[in-house]
Amino acid sequence: MSHSVSAQSPLSFEIKSANLPLVMLRLKSGDVAVLEQELRERLAEIPGFFEGEPLLLDFSSLDEHTVVALPALLDLLRQQGLLPVAWRGGGAAQAEEARSAGLVHAPDARARADAAPSAAAPSNPAPQARGEVLAPVPTSALVIDRPLRSGQQVYARGRDLVVLAMVNPGAEVIADGNIHVYAPLRGKAIAGARGDADARIFSLSFEPELVSIAGVYRTAETPWPAEVWRKSAHVRLESGPQGDKLIMQALDMASRAA
Template identity: 60%
Template sequence: MTVALPASSPATFEIKSANLPLVALLLKSTDLAALARELATRFGDIPDFFDNDPLVIELSSLAADAGAIDFAALVAMMRPYRVAPIAVRGGSPAQMAAALAAGLVAAPDARVSAPAPAPERAAPKSRAAPAEAPPAPAPGALVIDKPLRSGQQVYARGRDLVVLAMVNPGAEVIADGHIHVYAPLRGKAMAGARGNADARIFSLCLEPELISIAGIYRTSENPLPDGVWGQPTQVRLVPGPEGDKLVMDPIKVSGKA
């Protein structure tokens, strides 16, 4: 049956498509007590990490025999971190029903972004490609030119962080992109804070209390190799069969071996 709608448009509203940037919580366990502890450890001292971002809860990583989830408790747990859980995807029929009963919506079409692997070589072009509009420039790096004392924290949201002075013990530098410290790094440095596994940490003198890339971290309780402690070093994340690991490579500086 064909339905004809009036040609005149309403004066008080319009319906339009919209794209909403989401963050995703990839739930790997139904143990909410353990989740609460790990959230507090990672984000408890970064109150501005999120900015009231809408959140989709991703359940596809849970084991097939995972137990029930108290979604009301999970939603209440996430709100103090300034995220707004609105949707869920990837769960079993029972989990999805429980999520809907808690006021979340099903979002089967939501996709969690991941870095695409770079091609080994470009495909030959048989003809000239049509000109495309240049992409919008990425936000410039946040530059800090004063020493950071104990208790101070700097977060470069959505961009790189460049520090031109010492990061003292007890200070924290955090970035969604790379972190460059052109001085001794003796506090905590967390690059790729929102999951960018390609982020790196660079320092002219690496003596950190903690280094982290995309949530994979190493503390001073596990001493760094002699070849990089106190030396110009880059830190990167390398995938492996046993999981991702942090790799530290010396940087050759002019005038040094």
């Protein structure tokens, strides 16, 4: 005897697949004290930047026997506004601790910039970071056509930022992709804010308080090179045997236009 089942949909709910974009923190050390110091140093430049973001912990760069004080790490991440929800990679002991902490196993989860170069740590003066946050792929640009005053902050989430007016001292321009300032840049410029090491910073008059790409930064406490100071210039990140460093180069606009 055959039986039929009603295909009528419930009126009170629906069940559908959903994709949740995650920030990914790839751990390179289980030392929570070191992680805390370096994470606070990095996030201090962009306070509130990751507020309320769901987070994927990636243990794949750790030895499977590395002990991670996960409760302390999760408390630290939540203090910084992050919401740890899942993990991937790691050994059996790490997996058991993650499960006990209520994290979801997400072995197939991928950050949107997994194929991009790794995010780097602040090189001046902070030590190399053990954790990295990977970036989403930038899409269309956010265009700002007004001057930015001290205390103002603009963030181009998941895309490039184009500013057509002056960025005054005390102002901040932040982008997950590139930053273009077609005016004097006198405040802070943070490109590749979620780890895009290919991001660049461009300005028609280079006079910043700070520039940063994928966490590698330099401040005006060290005088800017004469060849770029108050000139058209761009900044990029270069990796080499000695680590990551920012390269600043003048833009010869006249010869390019010829």
